[in-house]
Amino acid sequence: MKLRIRNIPAEFSKAIPKGLRLIKKGKDDFLLVESVFCPNGHNLIVDSVRFHGEFAIKLKVRINNEEGLLFIDPFWGSHAKLFSFIPRLEENKSTYVEAFCPYCDVSIIKHFACPNSGCDSHSSIVMLLPESKNQIRVCAKLGCPGHKLKIKDLPPAVVNTVSNINFFGVGAYDDFEDLFR
Numbered sequence: 001m002k003l004r005i006r007n008i009p010a011e012f013s014k015a016i017p018k019g020l021r022l023i024k025k026g027k028d029d030f031l032l033v034e035s036v037f038c039p040n041g042h043n044l045i046v047d048s049v050r051f052h053g054e055f056a057i058k059l060k061v062r063i064n065n066e067e068g069l070l071f072i073d074p075f076w077g078s079h080a081k082l083f084s085f086i087p088r089l090e091e092n093k094s095t096y097v098e099a100f101c102p103y104c105d106v107s108i109i110k111h112f113a114c115p116n117s118g119c120d121s122h123s124s125i126v127m128l129l130p131e132s133k134n135q136i137r138v139c140a141k142l143g144c145p146g147h148k149l150k151i152k153d154l155p156p157a158v159v160n161t162v163s164n165i166n167f168f169g170v171g172a173y174d175d176f177e178d179l180f181r
Contacts, residue, residue, distance in 0.1 A: 006077070006165045011158045017151050019129035020076070023054075031076035031162065033057060036127035036136060038101035038108055044127060046071070051080055059125070060105065062098040063087035063142065069102060077165035079145055087142075095142040099125040114139040115163065116146035124148075 008029050013022060019035040032054060036044045049056040051073040061070045061083075068085030089095050099108050112124040116139065123140035139146035148163045 008165075009158050009161050012154060012162050015154060017129055017134045017153070018131060019134070025052075031165070033074040033076060033136065035130055037130070037132070038104065038106055039128065039132075040101065040104050040106050042101050042103040044101070045074070049082060051075065051078070056082070057127070058102050059108070060100040060102040062100075063095060064089070070097075070099075076162070079166070089142070094120070096121065096123060096140050097125065097142055099140070109140060110137075112137055112148075114141065114144060114146040115148045116144060119144050119146055121146070 008022060008031060013029070016022060016031075019033065021032050021034055022029045023032050024030075034045065034055070036057060038044060044057050044059065045055045046058040047055050049058070049071040051071075052075060054074050057072040057074055059070045059072065061068065064087060066085060066087055068083060068087075070084075071082040073080035087095070100106060101108060108126055109123050110126045111122055112126070114121040114124070119139060119141055121139050121141040121144060124137040125140055127136045127138075129135065133152050135150040137148045137150060145166050149159050151159045
């Protein structure tokens with residue numbers, strides 16, 4: 001999948017929820033996750049790992065009974081990840097991530113169907129934006145690009161436009177990286 005710049009709707013840009021911000025790279029605007037929390041209030045953003053110079057999102061994960069840390073690119077629509085371990089995957093079998101707060105071990109998995117057509121997952125990693133009224137939901141099926149914003153104070157059509165921003169898939173990381181040189 002090639003990088004395709006998607007414009008952030010003006011209505012969203014004028015009312016960006018707390019925890020998100022727009023940054024300019026070159027002539028394009030990108031949405032950055034800068035503050036997300038577990039249900040117990042722990043901030044999941046860490047400064048020890050960075051993607052494109054920005055602080056990463058840190059989660060504790062379990063994949064096929066193996067546990068470790070997962071660091072996620074904070075650019076909305078990017079799917080770059082860094083694992084602290086190499087998960088063993090079974091060939092031709094869907095793999096689901098169990099996700100937890102790395103500080104208090106509370107599960108951040110909730111029952112929400114993936115927004116991507118063709119994905120059979122009914123589990124999502126749910127991170128709360130500041131004030132806990134807005135959410136980021138990420139499909140728990142490893143490799144699925146499904147993610148969704150739940151923003152209460154904006155029209156659903158505007159939120160869906162932003163939710164559908166995806167920048168790249170397997171093998172296209174370098175296309176995205178070129179924007180940050």
